[in-house]
Amino acid sequence: MPSEPAPADPAAAAAAQAHIAALVEQRVPYPRRVFCNRNLRLDRIRFIGFDMDYTLARYTEQMEHLQSELVLERMVDHYGYDRSILAATYDPRFAIRGLTVDKLHGNVFKMNAHRFIGRVWHGAAPLDPETRKSLYTNRKVSPRDDRYVMVDTLFSLPEISLYCQLVAAFDAKPDGISKPTYARLWDDLRSAMDSLHRDGTLKAVIRADLARFIEPDPELAETLHRFRSAGKKLFILTNSEPDYTEAVMSFLLDGRYPGYARWRDYFEFVLTSGRKPTFFSTEDPFLDVSDELVIGSDPSTVFRRGGLYAGGNLFDLTRLTGMIGDDVLYVGDHIYGDILRSKMHTHWRTAMVVQEMERELTQVLEHRDALDRLYGFEERRFQLDLELTAKALDGERDSALRNEARNLGREIARLSQEISDAFNPTWGMLFRDRAELSAFGAQSEDYACVYTSRVSNFRLYSPQWYFRSPRDRMAHELRV
Numbered sequence: 001m002p003s004e005p006a007p008a009d010p011a012a013a014a015a016a017q018a019h020i021a022a023l024v025e026q027r028v029p030y031p032r033r034v035f036c037n038r039n040l041r042l043d044r045i046r047f048i049g050f051d052m053d054y055t056l057a058r059y060t061e062q063m064e065h066l067q068s069e070l071v072l073e074r075m076v077d078h079y080g081y082d083r084s085i086l087a088a089t090y091d092p093r094f095a096i097r098g099l100t101v102d103k104l105h106g107n108v109f110k111m112n113a114h115r116f117i118g119r120v121w122h123g124a125a126p127l128d129p130e131t132r133k134s135l136y137t138n139r140k141v142s143p144r145d146d147r148y149v150m151v152d153t154l155f156s157l158p159e160i161s162l163y164c165q166l167v168a169a170f171d172a173k174p175d176g177i178s179k180p181t182y183a184r185l186w187d188d189l190r191s192a193m194d195s196l197h198r199d200g201t202l203k204a205v206i207r208a209d210l211a212r213f214i215e216p217d218p219e220l221a222e223t224l225h226r227f228r229s230a231g232k233k234l235f236i237l238t239n240s241e242p243d244y245t246e247a248v249m250s251f252l253l254d255g256r257y258p259g260y261a262r263w264r265d266y267f268e269f270v271l272t273s274g275r276k277p278t279f280f281s282t283e284d285p286f287l288d289v290s291d292e293l294v295i296g297s298d299p300s301t302v303f304r305r306g307g308l309y310a311g312g313n314l315f316d317l318t319r320l321t322g323m324i325g326d327d328v329l330y331v332g333d334h335i336y337g338d339i340l341r342s343k344m345h346t347h348w349r350t351a352m353v354v355q356e357m358e359r360e361l362t363q364v365l366e367h368r369d370a371l372d373r374l375y376g377f378e379e380r381r382f383q384l385d386l387e388l389t390a391k392a393l394d395g396e397r398d399s400a401l402r403n404e405a406r407n408l409g410r411e412i413a414r415l416s417q418e419i420s421d422a423f424n425p426t427w428g429m430l431f432r433d434r435a436e437l438s439a440f441g442a443q444s445e446d447y448a449c450v451y452t453s454r455v456s457n458f459r460l461y462s463p464q465w466y467f468r469s470p471r472d473r474m475a476h477e478l479r480v
C-alpha cells in the first residue's frame, strides 16, 4: 500500500521560498531580474526563439532622433507640409509605450487596465479636466474603433512626441490658414514613418553607422552560449529583411565568444522577413536565402543547420522542426506582434523584453522609501474606508476618522504626484496608472509569461531555472 504523503508543512515551504527569493535577490540586481507572471520551467524548454529589433538588438536614443529628423523631412518632401514643421524636435523623455492616440480630437492619453482614462495631453499641455470628462467618461474606448491607436512599440515613440508638437503648432496657426485635421496629421505621420521603414531609407542610415544606433550587449554572446550548452536549440524569427538581419547580427555577435566565429553559429536556423503577426496565421512558404543574401523562389522543404530563410508560417515551422507548443520559449519586445499573437495561435511560452524597464526599476529603487510610504498610506486608507462604512451602517458619524481620511487622501495625491514626476512627469510609471495597472501593464501581465529588461538577464539564472509566479492563487483562495 502506498503510504499517505506527509502533510505539507506550510511554514517550511514558505521559509524555503523566502530563502530562494533572498538568494536571487543577492545575486541578481533588481533592474536586471526576470519577473514571472506564469510559472516557467526552463528545463522543459527545447527551443528558444528571438525577435531581433529591440530584443537581441538594443537601439540607442540616436535611433529615435534619426527617425524624427527623417520623418519630418519626408512629410515636407512627399506630403506637402510646410517647412516650418522641421522646427519640431523629438523629446525622448516625453512618450512611454502603451499610450493611445485619439485621432479625432488630436489627444494622447494613458488608459488603465479598465480602460479608464486619467491623463490626457493635447498639443503642448494637459487637456483641461472638464473637456477630458466630457470626452472620455461617458463612453468606454473601444480598441476596435479606428479613431484610436494604441502605440505599443518602441519604434513608434517618436511619433507620439512629434504628433503632440505638430498639433500644438497647427493649433497656434490662425484660422483661415489651411491645416490638416488631427486625424489626417496622424495618418500622414504614421504613413511617412512606415514608408521610411519600408523603402529602406532608415535602415540604410543605420547600417552605415551601426555603432551609433545599436548598443551591443557585452553579455549577450555568453547568454546564448549558456542556453546552447544546456541543450537548447536557438532560432531567430524577425520581420527584418535578410541583409539587414545579417548586418545587425554580425555587428552584435561576430567574434564575441570563443568557439563562435560567426553569429549564425549560435542559431539552428534564422527566419527573416517573417511578417509577424500574420506569420502566425498565413500559409506563406519559407524561401531559401543564398549566401549572397538573395531570397530564392522555391519553397524550402528542410531547414539546414545555420540556414537563413525568408517568409514562412507557423504551421511549416512546426512541421519542419518538430517543435511542440510549450517546449518553445519566444522572446520578443512587441506586445501585439510577438507576445499576444504568439499566445493566441500557439502554446509557445513567452518572454517579453521591456528595454525601458531598467531605468524604471532603478527609479523604483531610488524612491523605495516614498513608495513604501505610499503603499502604507493606501493600506491605511482602505482600512479607514472600511471603518467608516461600518460606522455608517450603525448610523454613526466619526468626524475624527473622516478628517484622517481626508488628510490621508491629500497626502496620497501629493506623494503619488511626486513619485510619478520622478518616472515620467507627463505619464508616470509604465506598468502602473496611479493605484491600478496601466493598460500596457495589464496586457504584459496577461500575455507575457516572464518579462525582463534585456535578453542577457537570463545569464544571471541557471538555464534550468524554475521561474515561479507569485500569483499562483486567485483572490478567493485561502492563503496559508
Ligand SMILES: [Mg+2]
Residues within 6 Å of the ligand: 051, 052, 053, 054, 055, 332, 333, 334
Ligand atoms: Mg522587435
